Amino acid sequence: MDEQQFEALYEKYANDVLRVSYFYLGDRQQAEDVTQDVFVRLLQNAPDLVEGREKAWLLKVALNRCRDLWRAAWVKRVVLGSPAMELAPAPDNMDDHLEKQELMQAIRRLPADFRDVILLHYYQGYGISEIAEMLRVPEGTISSRLSRGRRKLEEILKERGAQ
Amino acid sequence: MKSVEERLRALPELAESTGLQADEQLKRKILRAAGEKNGRKGGFALRRLAPALCALVVLVGAVAAALPALRPAGPQETDVHLIDSQPAGQLQPGEKRALDVPQGSISIKSARNPSYRSIWAPMSGGTPPIIGVEGRYYRMLTNPTSISGSLLGEALGTVDTFTSEPALAGGAGICSNTVNEGETVYAVSGMRGALAAANVNGQMRVFQRVSFGKSALVGRETLADTLRADSAVALELSGVATVNDPAAARRLVGILTQNAQFLGTSGGESNQSLLIQLENGIVIQMAVNGERLIACGTWACPEFFDAFQEALQ
Numbered sequence: 001m002d003e004q005q006f007e008a009l010y011e012k013y014a015n016d017v018l019r020v021s022y023f024y025l026g027d028r029q030q031a032e033d034v035t036q037d038v039f040v041r042l043l044q045n046a047p048d049l050v051e052g053r054e055k056a057w058l059l060k061v062a063l064n065r066c067r068d069l070w071r072a073a074w075v076k077r078v079v080l081g082s083p084a085m086e087l088a089p090a091p092d093n094m095d096d097h098l099e100k101q102e103l104m105q106a107i108r109r110l111p112a113d114f115r116d117v118i119l120l121h122y123y124q125g126y127g128i129s130e131i132a133e134m135l136r137v138p139e140g141t142i143s144s145r146l147s148r149g150r151r152k153l154e155e156i157l158k159e160r161g162a163q
Numbered sequence: 164m165k166s167v168e169e170r171l172r173a174l175p176e177l178a179e180s181t182g183l184q185a186d187e188q189l190k191r192k193i194l195r196a197a198g199e200k201n202g203r204k205g206g207f208a209l210r211r212l213a214p215a216l217c218a219l220v221v222l223v224g225a226v227a228a229a230l231p232a233l234r235p236a237g238p239q240e241t242d243v244h245l246i247d248s249q250p251a252g253q254l255q256p257g258e259k260r261a262l263d264v265p266q267g268s269i270s271i272k273s274a275r276n277p278s279y280r281s282i283w284a285p286m287s288g289g290t291p292p293i294i295g296v297e298g299r300y301y302r303m304l305t306n307p308t309s310i311s312g313s314l315l316g317e318a319l320g321t322v323d324t325f326t327s328e329p330a331l332a333g334g335a336g337i338c339s340n341t342v343n344e345g346e347t348v349y350a351v352s353g354m355r356g357a358l359a360a361a362n363v364n365g366q367m368r369v370f371q372r373v374s375f376g377k378s379a380l381v382g383r384e385t386l387a388d389t390l391r392a393d394s395a396v397a398l399e400l401s402g403v404a405t406v407n408d409p410a411a412a413r414r415l416v417g418i419l420t421q422n423a424q425f426l427g428t429s430g431g432e433s434n435q436s437l438l439i440q441l442e443n444g445i446v447i448q449m450a451v452n453g454e455r456l457i458a459c460g461t462w463a464c465p466e467f468f469d470a471f472q473e474a475l476q
Contacts, residue, residue: 003194010193014185019178028183028328029288035185036193043197100177103170122171123178154167 006043013055014039017062020119024066026108034065056134059124063116070112106156114149117142182330182376188289279401279434282306282448283371290329292341294348294359294370296320298334298381301359301370303341306446309366314443316350319359330376351445356384357391358445371447372459379428379460387420389459390449394442400451401436404475411474412439418470423462426455433457 017038021031038061049057107115116135120126128146132139284292284303292303296319322345324338332338337348342361351358351369359370372389380389387393395416397407406412416439433450440446449456454465 006194007190010185010190014189015183018185018189019181019183022181022183023174023178031183032189032289035189036196039193040197043193099165099170100173100180103174104177118171119174123174125175150167150171153171157167 001043006039009042009054009058010039013058016055016124017058020059020123021062021066023104023107023119023123024063024115025069026104030069034062034069037065038062055124056126056130059120060134063119067112067116102157103153106153109156110149110152114145114152117145118149118153121146277399277401277403277405279436280438281436281450282438282446283373288327290327290340291373291375292363293329293373293375294322294337294339294342294361295329295332295334295375295378296337296348296359298378299356300329300373300375300378302373302375303363304369304371304445304447307369307444310351310360310369310445312367314352314445315360315367316352316355319348319350322346322348322361334378352443353394354391354441354443354445356388358447369445374428374458374460377428380425385420386423386425386460386462390416390420390439390447392416392420392439392441392447395439396442397440398471399436399438399440400471401438403471406471406474409442415467415470415474419456419464419467422466423456423464426461426463428460 014035018031018035021034022028025031025034038058041061042058047057107118110118117131120131120134121128126134128139128142131137132142135142282305284305294301320337322339322342323336324332325340325342325344326332326338327340329338329340339348339361341363342348346362348359348361350356351360357372359372360367361370362368393413393416395412396409397405398412398415399405406415433452435451437449437451437456438446439448447458449458449462451457454463454468456462456464456467
């Protein structure tokens with residue numbers, strides 16, 4: 001892959017890769033590291049990317065990398081024990097800010113399989129069949145993970161609300 | 164109460180509000196990392212070429228030594244006049260600053276080319292050492308490493324949040340990734356809104372107002388409010404010249420603050436700087452890119468550069 005192709009893909013998709021990784025890991029530095037790994041791999045291995053499927057490839061590699069990091073014991077220790085991810089609120093929308101923050105934390109508490117599917121569907125806008133193809137999992141499994149993921153999120157959010 | 168489905172549908176908006184951006188710096192890091200890995204892969208070929216490369220280096224060196232006329236005739240390093248460093252705060256007996264010298268006894272230096280140097284403390288993990296005070300952000304300066312108590316103004320409050328992600332900590336209260344929780348943040352005397360000071364590892368460090376995240380000016384603030392450089396005694400524009408006549412420095416700062424047009428909060432690339440030495444001994448900086456100047460926001464001011472050039476003639 002030449003530098004021009006890389007630049008075009010970076011401009012188009014790097015923010016998505018960075019933000020998905022951030023949602024997944026809750027740590028800006030690690031999200032940048034994952035983004036770096038993904039694009040270095042793109043540059044070095046020059047995969048045979050089908051036009052129009054580049055983003056799917058980048059996100060899949062990013063999610064795999066996030067999972068690897070998440071599994072590592074030290075990430076669990078550091079990230080789970082770290083303060084909540086925070087957003088910058090305008091003074092008049094503090095409630096909205098807290099609600100969003102709560103949702104981000106809840107997503108991070110989902111099992112990895114559910115988290116992948118929730119992020120790809122609700123954040124990246126992929127349909128069930130597209131996610132199934134990307135993750136090489138049957139469509140029925142994706143549907144089931146989506147609905148179970150939503151239920152689990154609801155439970156986590158209720159639990160937090162009750163605290 | 165929104166349903167989970169509704170809340171999830173707002174994820175793209177939520178992602179936007181994190182302010183996370185894959186920027187040029189990350190892109191360069193990626194290209195460098197990819198280049199290094201490729202370099203390691205190509206190690207064997209390089210080892211085979213090493214003797215030939217060494218011979219080439221020796222040959223080029225010999226030719227350069229034999230032809231002194233080929234060397235550039237630019238100014239010697241020792242000729243370059245820079246803004247001198249001096250302790251900030253009260254003067255010791257016998258010490259003088261530029262303003263103490265009779266007007267006109269120091270003139271504008273012409274055609275000197277001070278090299279680029281940034282006085283903002285370097286980034287760490289993509290974030291500079293910073294304090295956020297009620298939506299105003301201040302970046303640590305490398306110099307002075309400590310200021311005297313005489314320069315401290317009113318207390319702005321104490322750091323209530325120590326976080327590695329100050330951009331996400333919200334505008335309320337005082338946050339920092341450098342100053343510990345509970346430490347008091349002060350304005351620098353006469354510089355409220357432009358400079359702050361706080362204890363970092365036992366030293367009272369100075370922080371300059373900058374834009375950070377998507378924040379720059381607050382309320383009706385102007386460039387002058389965020390610089391407070393009307394007490395400038397010297398200016399250094401890297402690659403161009405140093406102006407160390409206080410009257411000229413103040414006139415140029417006046418042109419800058421009256422004419423600069425606010426372009427936005429984002430910083431962008433820069434390899435040139437405008438250093439402004441203040442009467443109190445502290446030097447502040449604006450990064451320069453073409454006719455844009457960047458500190459608390461990005462500003463366009465061709466009038467300033469024209470005036471700077473004229474002042475040198």
